[in-house]
Amino acid sequence: MTSTLRTYLARLLPQLIALAAILIAISMTFPGFLNLEIQNGRLYGSLIDILNRGAPVVLLAIGMTVVIATKGIDLSVGAVMAICGAVAASFITSGHSLLETILITLAVGVLCGMWNGILVAVLDIQPIIATLVLMVAGRGIAQLVTEGTILTFNDPGLIFIGSGSFAGLPMPVVVWLVFGVLVALLVRQSALGMLIEAIGVNRRASTLSGVLTPVLLIAAYMLSGLCAAIAGIIAAADIRGADANNAGLWLELDAILAVVVGGTSLLGGRFSIAASVLGAIIIQAINTGILLSGFPPEFNLIIKAAIIVFILVLQSPRFRTAFAFFAVPGRAAKTTEQEAK
Amino acid sequence: MKQKYLPLTATILIFVLSYALCAAQYPNILSTRVIGNLLTDNAFLGIAAVGMTFVILSGGIDLSVGSVIAFTGVFLAVVLEHTSMHPLAAFALVLAITTLFGALMGVIIHYLEMPAFIVTLAGMFLARGMAFVLSIDSIPIKHPFYATLKGFYYKLPGGGRITLIGGLMLLVFAIGILIAHRTRFGTNVYALGGGSATAKLMGVPVASTTVKIYALSGLLAGLSGIVFSLYTSAGYSLAAVGVELDAITAVVIGGTLLTGGSGFVAGTLVGIFIQGLIQTYITFDGSLSSWWTKILIGVLLFAFILLQKGIIHLSRDARQRA
Numbered sequence: 001m002t003s004t005l006r007t008y009l010a011r012l013l014p015q016l017i018a019l020a021a022i023l024i025a026i027s028m029t030f031p032g033f034l035n036l037e038i039q040n041g042r043l044y045g046s047l048i049d050i051l052n053r054g055a056p057v058v059l060l061a062i063g064m065t066v067v068i069a070t071k072g073i074d075l076s077v078g079a080v081m082a083i084c085g086a087v088a089a090s091f092i093t094s095g096h097s098l099l100e101t102i103l104i105t106l107a108v109g110v111l112c113g114m115w116n117g118i119l120v121a122v123l124d125i126q127p128i129i130a131t132l133v134l135m136v137a138g139r140g141i142a143q144l145v146t147e148g149t150i151l152t153f154n155d156p157g158l159i160f161i162g163s164g165s166f167a168g169l170p171m172p173v174v175v176w177l178v179f180g181v182l183v184a185l186l187v188r189q190s191a192l193g194m195l196i197e198a199i200g201v202n203r204r205a206s207t208l209s210g211v212l213t214p215v216l217l218i219a220a221y222m223l224s225g226l227c228a229a230i231a232g233i234i235a236a237a238d239i240r241g242a243d244a245n246n247a248g249l250w251l252e253l254d255a256i257l258a259v260v261v262g263g264t265s266l267l268g269g270r271f272s273i274a275a276s277v278l279g280a281i282i283i284q285a286i287n288t289g290i291l292l293s294g295f296p297p298e299f300n301l302i303i304k305a306a307i308i309v310f311i312l313v314l315q316s317p318r319f320r321t322a323f324a325f326f327a328v329p330g331r332a333a334k335t336t337e338q339e340a341k
Numbered sequence: 342m343k344q345k346y347l348p349l350t351a352t353i354l355i356f357v358l359s360y361a362l363c364a365a366q367y368p369n370i371l372s373t374r375v376i377g378n379l380l381t382d383n384a385f386l387g388i389a390a391v392g393m394t395f396v397i398l399s400g401g402i403d404l405s406v407g408s409v410i411a412f413t414g415v416f417l418a419v420v421l422e423h424t425s426m427h428p429l430a431a432f433a434l435v436l437a438i439t440t441l442f443g444a445l446m447g448v449i450i451h452y453l454e455m456p457a458f459i460v461t462l463a464g465m466f467l468a469r470g471m472a473f474v475l476s477i478d479s480i481p482i483k484h485p486f487y488a489t490l491k492g493f494y495y496k497l498p499g500g501g502r503i504t505l506i507g508g509l510m511l512l513v514f515a516i517g518i519l520i521a522h523r524t525r526f527g528t529n530v531y532a533l534g535g536g537s538a539t540a541k542l543m544g545v546p547v548a549s550t551t552v553k554i555y556a557l558s559g560l561l562a563g564l565s566g567i568v569f570s571l572y573t574s575a576g577y578s579l580a581a582v583g584v585e586l587d588a589i590t591a592v593v594i595g596g597t598l599l600t601g602g603s604g605f606v607a608g609t610l611v612g613i614f615i616q617g618l619i620q621t622y623i624t625f626d627g628s629l630s631s632w633w634t635k636i637l638i639g640v641l642l643f644a645f646i647l648l649q650k651g652i653i654h655l656s657r658d659a660r661q662r663a
Contacts, residue, residue: 073458125646128402128458129599133646136586137639143632244632253462266456298473298578305467312455312463 008274015262015278019285023047026289033292042165046288048173054284055172056081056231056248058277060255061262062180063113063227065276066187066220068259071200071268072120072127074221077228077255079138080112081248084232086145089153089242098157106229112138113225117218135252142244152241162237172234176277179230183223184273193271196220200268257304258283260311344656348596349608351648355641356611359618367625373501375621380507383617385410385569385581387510387610390588391517392561394609397592398521399554400534400601401457405446405464406562407584409439411577412472413566418480418576428486436563442468443559447552461555465585472578479577482570490571506568513561517606530554534601590638591616594645598653615641 009016027033036045060077067074084105091101112134119130153159164171187193198206199213207213228248236242256266261279264271283304290300363370389406396403413435420431446464450457494502503511521527529550532540541547565584570576595612597604619637623629 119646123647123650125650126599129593129646132586132589133639133643136590136642137636140632140635140639143630144636148630148632253465256459256462260459266459296473296477298470298477301466301470301473303470305463305470308459308463308466309449312449312453312459 011263011272012275012278015275015282018261019278019282022282022285022289026285026292030292038168041168042170043168046292048170050281050284050288051173052170053288054281055176056235056251057254057258057283058176058280059179059227059231059234060224060251061258061276061280062176062183062273063224064252064255064259065262065264065271065273066183066196067127067224068256068264068266069196069200069268069271070217070220071203072217072220073131073256073266074113074116074224075128075131075252076112076116076134076138077224077231078248078250078252079135079142080109080225080228081232081235081251082139082142082242082244083112083145084109084229085236085242085247086142086151086244088158088233088236089151090145092153092155092158093151098155101158102233105233106226109225109227109229109232110222111225112228113222114218116225117221120221121214121217139244142242142247146242146244148244150241150243154240158233158237159240160237162234162240172238175230175234179227180273180277187273192216197269197271200271254283255280257308261307263311344652345603347652348598348645348649349605349611352594352596352608352611352615352645356615356618359615363618363622363625367622370621370625373497373499375501377497377501377503377507379614379617379621380510381502381504381572382620383613384504384506384510385565385572386584386587386591386616387613388513388568389562389565389584390591390609390613391513391606392558392565393585393588394517394592394595394597394604394606395521395530395554396457396558397589397597397599398534398601398604399530399551400537401450401551401554402461402589403443403446403464403555403558403562404458404461404585405442405468406558406565406588407581407586408465408468408472409442409559409562410566410569410581410584411579412468412475413439413563414570414573414576414580415472415475415480415578416576417567417570418482419475421482421484422480428484432567435567436560439563439566440556440560443562444552444556446559447555450555451548451551457555469578475578476576477578479575479580481575483574487571487574506571509564509568513564514606514610521606526550526553531602534598534603536602587616590642594638594641596645596649598649599646 023034033046036043036047038044060081064074064077087108088101088105091104092098096104116131116134119125119133120127123130161171161175166174187196195206195211195216198211199216203213231251232248235247258280259276260266261282262272262275262277263279264276286303287300290297290303360370369375389410393403393406416435416438417428417431420426420434421428442464446460449455450460490505493505495508496502521530529540529545532543532545533547533550537547566581569581573580591612592604592609593599593612594615595604595608595610597608616638619634623631623634
C-alpha cells in the first residue's frame with residue numbers, strides 16, 4: 001500500500017511542486033494570500049477562491065483526461081456547457097422542479113457526448129473533426145433554446161449550486177471534489193482505466209484482444225459530456241442566467257491545457273485524473289496570481305503559451321532521448337524497475 | 342468521372358442548387374451588388390482559408406489564424422498611430438513577422454514531433470496575448486492611404502463592385518491553385534498529407550516542407566489581417582475570434598479530406614461562398630435569427646464528413662475487388 005502511495009505521489013510530484021512554487025511566489029508578494037478565515041460557517045480566502053473559480057475547468061478536465069487517454073480530444077465541451085446551461089435555465093423557468101431540471105440537463109449533456117462518441121467510434125471520424133461539428137453548431141443550438149436572450153432565473157435551489165456552501169466549502173468545490181473522486185475510483189478500482197489506456201496506445205490491438213472498443217470510446221465521450229453538463233449548470237447558477245454566447249467560451253482549450261499540464265500525453269495512453277485536476281488548479285492559480293499582482297490580465301495568454309511550449313519540450317520524444325543519454329545509467333535503470341513494479 | 346473530383350463536384354452542386362433556391366425566393370440575390378458584397382465581406386476569411394487548405398492538405402491544422410489576424414490589425418493600428426511609417430512598409434513588416442511566426446510553429450511541430458493541434462494552440466494564445474499587450478482598445482486607423490486603397494474598385498454592370506480586397510482574395514485563390522497543382526512544393530504538400538513516412542521514403546524534404554506550410558499559413562493569416570484592417574478600418578485585439586474554425590469549416594465543406602492528402606484549393610473558395618450565401622440568405626429573410634447560420638454550417642459540416650467517409654469506404658471496396 002505504501003509503495004502504491006509513493007508511486008502515486010511521484011506521479012503528481014511535478015504538478016505539486018509547480019503549484020507550490022506558484023503559491024509561494026504569490027504569497028511572497030502578497031503576505032495575506034494564504035490566509036483562510038471562517039465567516040458564517042464558511043471558509044473564505046484566496047486559496048478557496050482559486051478552487052471555486054477553477055470549478056468549471058476542473059470538471060471539464062476530468063472528462064477531457066479520459067477522452068485524451070483514448071487518443072481522442074473533445075472540442076465541443078464549451079458549446080455543450082452553453083447548451084446545458086440554456087436547458088437548465090429554460091426548464092427551471094418553465095416551472096419544473098430542481099431535480100427534474102438537473103436530471104434532464106445531465107441527460108442532455110450525456111446525449112451530446114454520445115453523439116460525439118458515435119461519430120468517433122462507429123463512423124470512425126477523427127476526434128478533432130467529429131467534435132468540431134458540435135462545437136460549431138452547439139452555440140447555435142444553445143441560442144435556439146434560450147431564443148437569443150440571456151435567460152435569468154431566481155430558483156434558490158439552482159442558485160445554491162453556484163454560490164451556496166456545504167461543510168464550509170463553496171458548493172462548486174464540493175461538486176468537483178465528489179465527482180472527481182467518484183470518477184477516479186471508477187476507472188482505477190476497476191479495469192476500465194487500463195482498458196481506456198490500452199485503446200489510447202493502440203486501438204486496433206485492443207479491439208483484436210477483445211476490448212469492447214466502441215462501447216468504451218462512446219462511454220468516454222459520454223463522461224466528457226456529463227462533465228460539461230455539470231460545469232454548465234455551475235456556470236449558469238453562478239451568474240443566475242444562461243448566456244448562450246459566452247458560457248464556457250474557449251474553456252475547451254483551458255481544459256486541454258489542464259490535461260497537458262497534468263502530464264497526460266496528447267498521444268493517448270497513461271493518464272491521471274488527479275494530475276489533470278491539479279493542472280486545472282495551477283492554471284487558475286496563475287490567473288488569480290496575475291490579477292492580484294496588478295499585471296494586466298493580457299499577460300495571462302502569453303504565460304499560458306509559454307507553459308504549453310515548456311511542457312511540449314519536456315514531453316517531446318526527441319528531448320526525452322537526448323535527456324536519457326545524459327542521465328546517469330544506474331538511476332535510469334532503477335526508475336524503470338520501479339515503474340515495472 | 343474520377344473519384345477524387347466527387348467531393349468537389351458535390352460542393353459545387355450544393356452551391357449552385359442553394360443559390361438557385363435562394364434566387365427563386367429573392368430574385369435580387371442574383372444582382373452583382375450582392376455578389377460583389379459576398380466577395381468583399383468574406384475576403385479576409387477566404388485568404389486565411391487558402392493557408393488553412395495547405396495546412397490541412399498536409400495532414401495538419403492551424404488554430405492560430407484568428408489570433409494572428411487580430412494581432413496584425415492591432416499591430417498596424419498601433420504602428421500607424423505612433424510612428425510615421427508608411428502603411429506599405431508596415432504591411433511588409435507585419436507580413437515578415439507573421440511568416441516567421443508560422444515558420445517557428447512549423448519548426449516546433451517538426452523537430453519536437455508534437456501534434457500540430459497543441460503547438461498552434463500555443464501559437465493562438467501567444468498571438469492573442471501579444472495583441473492584448475500592444476493594446477486592449479479598438480484603435481481606429483485614419484491614415485489617408487487607407488482611404489485611397491478603399492477607393493480602388495472595379496465597377497460591375499448593375500452597380501456591383503469588386504473592391505480591392507475582394508479582388509485580392511480571388512488573386513490569392515488563383516495563386517494558391519497554381520502553387521498546389523503546378524509546383525514541386527504543392528506536390529510535396531499532397532505527399533506529406535498522404536503519410537509522412539511514405540513521403541520521407543519518396544524523398545520529400547519533410548522538414549523544410551512542414552516549415553514552409555506553416556510559414557505560408559502565417560503569411561496568409563497576416564495578409565488576411567491586413568485585409569481585415571482595411572475592411573474594418575480599425576485594430577482590435579478581440580477581433581476575429583474563431584475565424585480559424587470558419588476557415589477549417591470552409592476547407593471541409595470545400596471537399597478537402599481532413600486526414601490530408603486529397604482536396605482542392607478551388608473547393609475552399611466554394612466553401613467560403615456557401616457560408617457567405619447562408620449569411621446573405623438570413624439577412625435577406627430578416628425573420629431568421631443569426632444562430633441558424635451556426636446550426637446550418639454545423640449540419641453542412643457533418644454532411645460533408647459523412648460524404649467523405651462514404652467515398653473512402655467505396656474506394657476501399659473497389660480496390661479490394663480489383
